[in-house]
Amino acid sequence: TQHEGRYMEYIEVPLGFRTVEVQNGQLAVNGTPVTLRTREVPAHASADEIAALRGQGYNTLKLLPGPVSPTLYDTCDTLGMYVIVQAPIDTRSSGESRRIGGNPSNDPEWLGAYVERTADSYHASKRHPSVIAFSLATQSANGINLYESYLDMKKSGDPRPFIYPDAAGEWNSDKLEMQ
Numbered sequence: 001t002q003h004e005g006r007y008m009e010y011i012e013v014p015l016g017f018r019t020v021e022v023q024n025g026q027l028a029v030n031g032t033p034v035t036l037r038t039r040e041v042p043a044h045a046s047a048d049e050i051a052a053l054r055g056q057g058y059n060t061l062k063l064l065p066g067p068v069s070p071t072l073y074d075t076c077d078t079l080g081m082y083v084i085v086q087a088p089i090d091t092r093s094s095g096e097s098r099r100i101g102g103n104p105s106n107d108p109e110w111l112g113a114y115v116e117r118t119a120d121s122y123h124a125s126k127r128h129p130s131v132i133a134f135s136l137a138t139q140s141a142n143g144i145n146l147y148e149s150y151l152d153m154k155k156s157g158d159p160r161p162f163i164y165p166d167a168a169g170e171w172n173s174d175k176l177e178m179q
Helices: 047-055 070-079 108-125 144-154
Strands: 020-023 026-029 038-041 060-063 082-086 131-135
Touching (some): 026 131, 038 047, 070 082
Parallel strands (some): 082 131
């Protein structure tokens, strides 16, 4: 920032250019198909844990819900690990009922909370080059709130996939092959 002609504050921002898109369910980074060898990890995984997973042949981390350590993205950016960010939505304790109000995912009273949580997790991580996909929820049945969250995320115009692994083939999850 500049004040009265003098520079007062500098913020270092790493830059990188890459494209991420899905072609027939296969993720392509900079136009080259990539096989995702995925491991679920807590959002507070240490740099040593991430490096060990890289050494074991994993190239993608699927973050479990929770507060993400600020250094996790930087570590993944540096090591070349891909990251799938997960919104903090997990309603497994509410059961799998798809009737209206049977699970928060299909209860319209929860719509604002779902859209807000998915948007917050997207905006908090979208600028990191290691982030290649966004997961809407985990083990949360399916319903209107996840449908609307998916549509809201697609409005961003981001070509990266928005997935919901428990969508059971429904339309509110982009197809993405993971091992």
